[in-house]
Amino acid sequence: MTRILGIGECMIEMAPTGEGTFAMGFAGDTFNTCWYARRLAGPELRVGYLTAVGDDDPSRRMEEFMRDAGVEPEFTVRPGGSVGLYMISLKDGERSFSYWRSTSAARTLADDLEVLPDMTDGDVALVSGITLAILPEAGRTRLLEVLHDARKRGVRVAFDPNIRPKLWESTETMRRWVMAAARVCDIALPSHEDEATHFGDADASATADRYAGAGAGLVVVKDGADPVVIRTPDSRETITPARVTEVVDTTAAGDAFNGAFLVALLEGAEAAQAAKAGCALSARVIAARGALVPV
Numbered sequence: 216m217t218r219i220l221g222i223g224e225c226m227i228e229m230a231p232t233g234e235g236t237f238a239m240g241f242a243g244d245t246f247n248t249c250w251y252a253r254r255l256a257g258p259e260l261r262v263g264y265l266t267a268v269g270d271d272d273p274s275r276r277m278e279e280f281m282r283d284a285g286v287e288p289e290f291t292v293r294p295g296g297s298v299g300l301y302m303i304s305l306k307d308g309e310r311s312f313s314y315w316r317s318t319s320a321a322r323t324l325a326d327d328l329e330v331l332p333d334m335t336d337g338d339v340a341l342v343s344g345i346t347l348a349i350l351p352e353a354g355r356t357r358l359l360e361v362l363h364d365a366r367k368r369g370v371r372v373a374f375d376p377n378i379r380p381k382l383w384e385s386t387e388t389m390r391r392w393v394m395a396a397a398r399v400c401d402i403a404l405p406s407h408e409d410e411a412t413h414f415g416d417a418d419a420s421a422t423a424d425r426y427a428g429a430g431a432g433l434v435v436v437k438d439g440a441d442p443v444v445i446r447t448p449d450s451r452e453t454i455t456p457a458r459v460t461e462v463v464d465t466t467a468a469g470d471a472f473n474g475a476f477l478v479a480l481l482e483g484a485e486a487a488q489a490a491k492a493g494c495a496l497s498a499r500v501i502a503a504r505g506a507l508v509p510v
C-alpha cells in the first residue's frame with residue numbers, strides 16, 4: 216500500500232459564513248492536501264499527517280476530526296501545548312489570513328524527529344514553505360535532513376513553497392529555505408503569482424525552470440486561471456484550466472490541486488492528466504467557503 220504523509224501544521228479555522236458569523240473548522244495547507252487526497256483516493260492509498268499538538272480539548276478535537284476524515288494522525292503530544300488558529304477574510308472572493316499561531320505546538324514538530332514514521336519505497340512525504348516557516352532554524356535543518364534520508368529509502372518528497380512572507384523572519388531567510396527545500400524534493404508544486412513577487416520570475420515557465428534547476432524532477436507550476444506548466448528534465452507542457460465563473464473563496468485552491476494531482480499521479484496517471492484532475496478539483500473548491508469543501 217502506498218502512503219502519503221503530510222507534514223506541517225493544522226489549525227483551527229474561522230471561515231466567514233457570509234452572514235456575519237464564522238464557521239469553525241480545522242485546516243492548514245499540507246493537511247488540506249491530505250484531506251482532499253483521502254476523499255479522492257481508494258482504500259489502497261493510506262494518508263497520514265505528522266504534526267505536534269497539545270493535550271488540551273482543541274488538540275483532541277483535531278485528532279478526532281482527522282481520524283473521522285480517514286487521515287491517520289502521527290502526532291507528538293506536547294503537554295501544556297495547544298494548536299494555532301487562523302481567520303479568513305474575503306474581498307471579492309480573494310482570501311487573506313490572520314494568524315494566532317506563534318505559540319502552537321506544531322512549531323516543535325521537528326524537535327525530536329529522527330525518521331519519517333512508517334514510510335517506504337514509493338511513498339510520498341509532503342511539506343510546504345509554511346511547514347518550514349513555522350519551525351525554528353534547528354527544526355528546519357532537522358526536517359530537511361530527515362527528508363533527505365527518507366529519499367535515500369525511495370520516499371518521494373513533494374514540496375509546495377506556499378509563500379507566506381508574514382510567517383518568515385525576513386524575505387532573504389524565506390528565499391534561502393524555500394530553495395533549500397527545493398533541493399531535497401522530487402515534486403515541486405509552486406504557484407507562479409507568489410513566486411513572481413518574491414523571486415522575480417518573469418512567467419510560470421521561469422518558475423518551473425528555477426525549481427527544475429534546483430533538482431526537482433517534476434515541477435508543476437499553478438498560475439490561477441492561467442495555464443499550469445509541467446516541467447521535467449526533458450519536457451515542458453502546459454494545461455489550460457477550464458474557465459471558472461463562480462469564485463466564492465479561493466482558500467485552499469492550491470492545496471486541493473495538490474491533493475488531486477498527487478492521488479492521480481500515485482494511481483498511475485501521466486503528469487498532464489494529473490494536473491487536469493488538480494484543476495478540476497480547485498474549480499470546485501473555490502466555488503464554496505473555507506478550505507475543506509466536501510467533494
Ligand SMILES: O=C(O)C(=O)C[C@H](O)[C@H](O)COP(=O)(O)O
Pocket residue numbers: 242243244245247301312345377379465466467468469470471506
Ligand atoms: O496559511 C496557512 O498557514 C494555512 O495553512 C491556511 C490555509 O488553509 C491554506 O494556506 C490555504 O492555502 P492556499 O491553497 O494557498 O489557499
